[in-house]
Amino acid sequence: MIETALIIETVVKAVVVLSVVAGMGAFATFIERKVLAFMQRRLGPMYVGPYGLLQLAADGIKLFTKEDIIPQNTIKPIFIIAPVIAASSAFVAVAAVPYFPEFTVFGYTVHPIVSDINVGLLFVMGAASVGMYGPLLAGLSSANKWSLLGGARAVIQLLSFEVVSGLSILAPIMMMGTLSLIDMNDYQIGGVANWLIWKQPLAFVLFAIAGFAETNRTPFDLIEFEAEIVSGYATEYSGMRWGLFFIGEYANMITISVLVSIIFLGGYNDMWFIPGALAMLIKVSLWIFLFLWVRAAWPHIRPDQLMWLCWKVLMPLSLLNVLITGIVLV
Amino acid sequence: MFEAIAFYTFSILVIGMFGVVVFSKNALYAMSALAGGMIFISGFFFLLNADFLGVVQIIVYTGAVMALYAFGMMFFDSAKDVKENIKYKKIIYTLSVLSAIFTIFILMAPIYSVKIEAIYPTMENIGNIQMIGLILFTKYLVPFELAAIMLLVAMIAGIVLVKVKMEETPTNIEVARGEK
Amino acid sequence: MELRGFKSRNATPGYIYFEGETEVKTPWDRFKRFSSRAVKGELFVGLWIVLREMLKFNIHTVQYPQEKLQMSPRYRAIHRLLRLFESGHERCIGCGLCEKICISNCIKMDTKVDEKSRKLVTEYSINFGRCIFCGYCAEVCPELAIVHGDDYEYASEQRAEFGFREDMLTPLDKFKANKQKEFPGFGALSKDADKFVKKTPLAY
Numbered sequence: 001m002i003e004t005a006l007i008i009e010t011v012v013k014a015v016v017v018l019s020v021v022a023g024m025g026a027f028a029t030f031i032e033r034k035v036l037a038f039m040q041r042r043l044g045p046m047y048v049g050p051y052g053l054l055q056l057a058a059d060g061i062k063l064f065t066k067e068d069i070i071p072q073n074t075i076k077p078i079f080i081i082a083p084v085i086a087a088s089s090a091f092v093a094v095a096a097v098p099y100f101p102e103f104t105v106f107g108y109t110v111h112p113i114v115s116d117i118n119v120g121l122l123f124v125m126g127a128a129s130v131g132m133y134g135p136l137l138a139g140l141s142s143a144n145k146w147s148l149l150g151g152a153r154a155v156i157q158l159l160s161f162e163v164v165s166g167l168s169i170l171a172p173i174m175m176m177g178t179l180s181l182i183d184m185n186d187y188q189i190g191g192v193a194n195w196l197i198w199k200q201p202l203a204f205v206l207f208a209i210a211g212f213a214e215t216n217r218t219p220f221d222l223i224e225f226e227a228e229i230v231s232g233y234a235t236e237y238s239g240m241r242w243g244l245f246f247i248g249e250y251a252n253m254i255t256i257s258v259l260v261s262i263i264f265l266g267g268y269n270d271m272w273f274i275p276g277a278l279a280m281l282i283k284v285s286l287w288i289f290l291f292l293w294v295r296a297a298w299p300h301i302r303p304d305q306l307m308w309l310c311w312k313v314l315m316p317l318s319l320l321n322v323l324i325t326g327i328v329l330v
Numbered sequence: 331m332f333e334a335i336a337f338y339t340f341s342i343l344v345i346g347m348f349g350v351v352v353f354s355k356n357a358l359y360a361m362s363a364l365a366g367g368m369i370f371i372s373g374f375f376f377l378l379n380a381d382f383l384g385v386v387q388i389i390v391y392t393g394a395v396m397a398l399y400a401f402g403m404m405f406f407d408s409a410k411d412v413k414e415n416i417k418y419k420k421i422i423y424t425l426s427v428l429s430a431i432f433t434i435f436i437l438m439a440p441i442y443s444v445k446i447e448a449i450y451p452t453m454e455n456i457g458n459i460q461m462i463g464l465i466l467f468t469k470y471l472v473p474f475e476l477a478a479i480m481l482l483v484a485m486i487a488g489i490v491l492v493k494v495k496m497e498e499t500p501t502n503i504e505v506a507r508g509e510k
Numbered sequence: 511m512e513l514r515g516f517k518s519r520n521a522t523p524g525y526i527y528f529e530g531e532t533e534v535k536t537p538w539d540r541f542k543r544f545s546s547r548a549v550k551g552e553l554f555v556g557l558w559i560v561l562r563e564m565l566k567f568n569i570h571t572v573q574y575p576q577e578k579l580q581m582s583p584r585y586r587a588i589h590r591l592l593r594l595f596e597s598g599h600e601r602c603i604g605c606g607l608c609e610k611i612c613i614s615n616c617i618k619m620d621t622k623v624d625e626k627s628r629k630l631v632t633e634y635s636i637n638f639g640r641c642i643f644c645g646y647c648a649e650v651c652p653e654l655a656i657v658h659g660d661d662y663e664y665a666s667e668q669r670a671e672f673g674f675r676e677d678m679l680t681p682l683d684k685f686k687a688n689k690q691k692e693f694p695g696f697g698a699l700s701k702d703a704d705k706f707v708k709k710t711p712l713a714y
Binding site for chain 3: 035037038039040041042043046293294296297298
C-alpha cells in the first residue's frame with residue numbers, strides 16, 4: 001500500500017509541477033512583453049483585459065485553434081515529434097528540481113520535488129541538453145534552408161556550451177561533494193554569507209553565461225535569430241506545434257533560474273527575515289527578470305563569436321577554476 | 331511488477347529503435363532512432379538504481395549523437411533516402427544473423443554455466459558515484475588513464491590537422507581584398 | 511572646407527565624433543583591445559540605460575483609438591473647402607487651377623456662369639483613392655478655398671472613394687457658430703506676409 005500511496009503522491013506532484021511550470025511559462029511570456037515594452041518606452045499589450053492581462057488567454061486560444069500546417073517535403077514523423085521533444089524534455093528536467101523547503105499539509109509532510117534522485121543536477125542538465133534535439137530535429141526535418149541553418153547552429157551551440165556548463169559546475173560540485181540539489185541547498189544554510197557565490201564567483205558567472213546559451217536567450221539566441229535566418233528552426237512551424245517550442249523555452253528558463261538560485265544563491269534557505277519559499281520565489285523572479293533585461297539591452301553575437309567565446313575564453317577559464325578549486329581543496 | 335513493466339517497455343523500445351537504425355534508409359530517421367535508443371538505454375540504469383551511470387549515458391550520448399548529426403547534416407540530404415548498393419544480400423544477412431546469435435551465445439554461456447557474481451558488490455552506505463570513483467581509481471586505473479591519454483592524443487591530432495588547413499586557406503575577407 | 515568641417519556644418523556643439531576603431535596589428539594591440547573591452551563595462555552601461563528608462567516610466571505610446579495625436583497644421587490629410595468669413599459664400603471662384611495642377615488627376619470640377627454672370631462651381635469632387643496628398647492644390651489656390659484638414663482616418667472599402675463638395679465644404683451651421691478657423695497650414699499666407707508685399711514694377 002505504501003507503494004500505491006507513493007505513486008499517487010508522485011503523480012499528484014507531477015501534475016501540479018507540470019501545470020504550475022507551464023502556467024508560469026505562459027505568464028513569463030506576458031511579463032516578457034511588458035518588461036521589454038517598458039524598457040523601450042512602450043506599454044506592451046493593453047487592450048485585452050485589464051492592463052492586457054487576458055492577452056495570455058487570447059494568445060492561447062489563437063495557438064490552439066490555428067490551422068496545423070505540415071508543409072510539403074517535410075519528414076513528417078520527425079517534424080511532428082520535434083516540438084514534443086523540446087517541450088517534454090524541458091518538463092522532465094523540472095522533475096528533479098526542488099522548489100521550496102518541505103512543508104506539512106494536514107499532517108502529511110510534502111517534499112516539493114517530484115523525484116529526489118541523488119544525481120539531480122546531472123539529470124537536470126542531461127534532460128536540458130536532450131531538449132536541444134527539438135530545434136535540431138525541427139531544423140533537419142523542415143525541408144527549409146533557414147531551418148537547416150537553425151539546426152546547424154543548435155548543434156554548435158550545444159556542443160560548445162555543454163562543455164562550459166559542465167566544467168563550470170564541476171568546481172562547486174567538488175566543494176560540496178554532492179550532485180543532489182537538496183544537499184547543495186543544505187550546504188548553504190545560515191544566511192547570505194554562506195552562499196556559494198562568494199566562494200565560487202567565477203563558476204557563477206560562467207554557469208550563468210552557459211545558462212543563457214542553453215536556453216537560447218538573447219546574446220546567444222542565434223538559432224532563431226530573425227534578422228539572419230527568419231525564425232531559424234521554427235520557420236515552418238505554426239499553431240500549437242510552435243507553441244510547444246515556446247513553452248519549452250520558457251520552462252527551460254525557469255529551470256535554469258531555479259538551478260542558479262539553488263546552487264549559487266543559497267537556495268530556499270531562510271534569508272534574514274524572509275521565509276525560504278518566498279526567498280526562492282524572489283530569486284527566481286529576479287533571474288527571469290535578468291533574462292528579459294539582457295534581451296532588451298544586448299545585441300546578438302555571431303556563431304563564430306559564440307564558438308570563439310566558448311572555446312577560447314570560457315572553457316580555459318572554467319578549467320582554471322577547477323584547477324584552483326582543486327589546489328585549494330587539497 | 332512495475333520494474334518488470336518498465337523493463338519490458340524499455341527493452342521493446344530500445345530494440346525497436348535500433349531496428350529502425352539498421353533498416354531505415356533515411357539518414358535522419360536512423361540518427362534520430364539512434365539518439366532515442368541511446369536515451370532509452372539509460373532507463374535500464376535507472377531500473378538498476380545506477381542513477382549516475384544512467385544520467386551519464388544521457389549526457390554523453392546526447393552530445394555524441396549530436397556530433398553525428400553534424401556530420402550527417404554535411405554528408406547527406408536528410409530529405410532524401412540514401413541509395414544502398416548491396417550486391418550479396420543473402421550472404422550478408424546470413425552472416426550477420428549468425429554472428430549476432432554467436433555473440434549472444436558467447437555472452438550468455440558463462441551466465442548460465444556459472445552464476446556470475448559481482449566482484450565488487452554494492453555497499454549499502456556508499457553512494458553510486460563514490461563506488462564508481464573507487465573502482466575507477468583502484469582496479470581500472472591503468473585503462474582509465476590510457477583512455478584519457480588516447481583522447482588527449484586524438485584531440486591534439488585533430489587540432490593540428492585543422493590548424494594547418496586554417497593557415498593555408500585564405501579567409502573570405504582576404505579573398506575579397508585580393509590579398510591571397 | 512575640409513571634409514570634416516563640411517560634415518559638421520550643422521552639428522550641435524556637443525557632437526561626438528567616432529573615428530572608427532584603430533586597426534589591430536600586433537598581438538599586444540589585440541590584447542589591449544580585449545582587456546579594454548572586457549574591463550570598460552560597456553555592456554553594463556547598456557543594461558543601466560534600459561533599466562533607467564524602465565524606472566523613469568516615460569512611456570511614449572499613444573493608445574490610438576482612445577487617444578489621438580494633435581496634427582501639425584502642415585499635415586496634409588483630407589481636403590476641406592472653406593467659406594468666406596464675411597458672407598458665408600464658398601470661397602471657390604472656379605478658376606480650375608487645382609484641377610490643372612493636380613498631378614494625379616483626381617480633382618474634377620464643373621462650372622457655369624450664373625445669372626449674375628459670375629462663375630459658379632456646380633460640381634466638385636476629389637478621388638481620394640488617387641489623391642497622393644501632395645498639397646499642390648492647396649498651394650496653388652489663390653483664394654485659400656481648398657485646404658488640407660487634419661482628419662487622417664480615411665480608410666475606405668473601395669479604391670475609388672470620392673469626396674464631393676457637400677462633404678468637404680464647411681457646413682453652414684458650423685460656420686454660423688464661428689467654428690471655421692482660418693487655415694494656417696500648407697499654402698496659407700505666413701503671418702508676416704504683408705511685409706513682403708511690393709509694388710508691381712510697371713516700368714519695364
